[in-house]
Amino acid sequence: MFTRDDLKKTRYYQELKQEVIEDITKEVKQEEALALILRQLPRRIGTVKPELIGRIQQLETSQLENLAEALLDFESESDLVNWLNKSTD
Incomplete structure (x- = not known):
């Protein structure tokens, strides 16, 4: 019977653990980029319509990074609308 420590030493466990860490890191990065953009946009262009916020929330991390720039x-x-239209086509 495997103990918890035995399981942690298996290759499968190590690979799965690394995959989970990478997924979480990617999610956190995307959430942070989104939060930053949603704070910056109103300061730059004024109130952002909810439908535009919804479109922004659908962007991939790399797209969010491009939008931040x-x-x-x-x-x-x-x-913003022109950028979204060009970037999501």
């Missing part, structure tokens, strides 16, 4: 040049909501 692009929003520095935004002057209005239309800049």
Whole structure:
């Protein structure tokens, strides 16, 4: 019978543990990028409509990172809409 310590030493356990850590790290990174963008956008362009927030929430981490950079040049909501339309096509 395997003990908990025996199980932790198995290759399967180690691979699964690493996979879980990577998934959690990826999720946290995406959540942090989203939170930062949702704080910055109103300061840059004013109130952001809920439907635009919904579209932003659907973006992948790499897209969120690109948006965080692009929003520095935004002057209005239309800049955000144009960026979203180009980036999600």
